Amino acid sequence: MIHQKSYYSIDLESPHGKLTVEGPVSGNELQSYDFHPGLVAFRPPLEQKQAIIGIADLPEGRINIVRDQNTIVGYVTFVYPDPMERWSDAKMENLIELGAIEIAPEYRGIQAGKSLLHLSMLDDSMEDYIVITTEYYWHWDLKGSGLDVWEYRKVMEKMMNVGGLEWYATDDPEICSHPANCLMARIGKRVDANSIQNFDQLRFQNRFMY
Secondary structure, three states: OOOOOOOOEEEEOOOOOEEEEEOOHHHHHHOOOEEOOOOOOOHHHHHHHHHHHHHHHHOOOOOEEEEEEEEEEEEEEOOOOOOHHHHHHHOOOEEEEEEEEOOOOOOOOOOHHHHHHHHOOOOOOHOOEEEEEEEOOHOOOOOHOOHHHHHHHHHHHHHHHOOOOEEEEEEOOHHHHHOOOEEEEEEHHHHHHHHHHHHOOOOOOOHOOO
């Protein structure tokens, strides 16, 4: 089910000049670029750079980036769900997770995140996948953005909508632990009915609660 990754590139005009939105990029390519010091949402920048290099070299892994000349200023990751999470329980080869999306603070507000998601879905092979993302408020830069949790949630939803991801209900305990958390997904046009049924079963594992 692992499909050939088709490379795409688009230009993004910004106050910083012309940025390049591109991918998927290989681990070697990522290694050759600088990593913006403001990319600190998940790990210290150098550690996060190594983490996405590792994802890029996985068979199913995809890293798309926003680049200001030789510096990565934003990225999005696609990889199989963490084995510790329920989304991997069905071992679906056609279910991948948008695991992280991050834009350096001074490059926000210029449609960089939306451009990343738009580029990500240009690849026709994405029509063979269910793409999910689990949004947790504790990963959001509430302090840096000046937004409250609900304003930030609205911004995240609008950005994900650009990539075709929509809100889906679930009884996953971690998502249900705060009302701003959410599951979003995009079901590709060629995903079969059995896979959609498996995804529905993953979303609701505690039916006795209803």
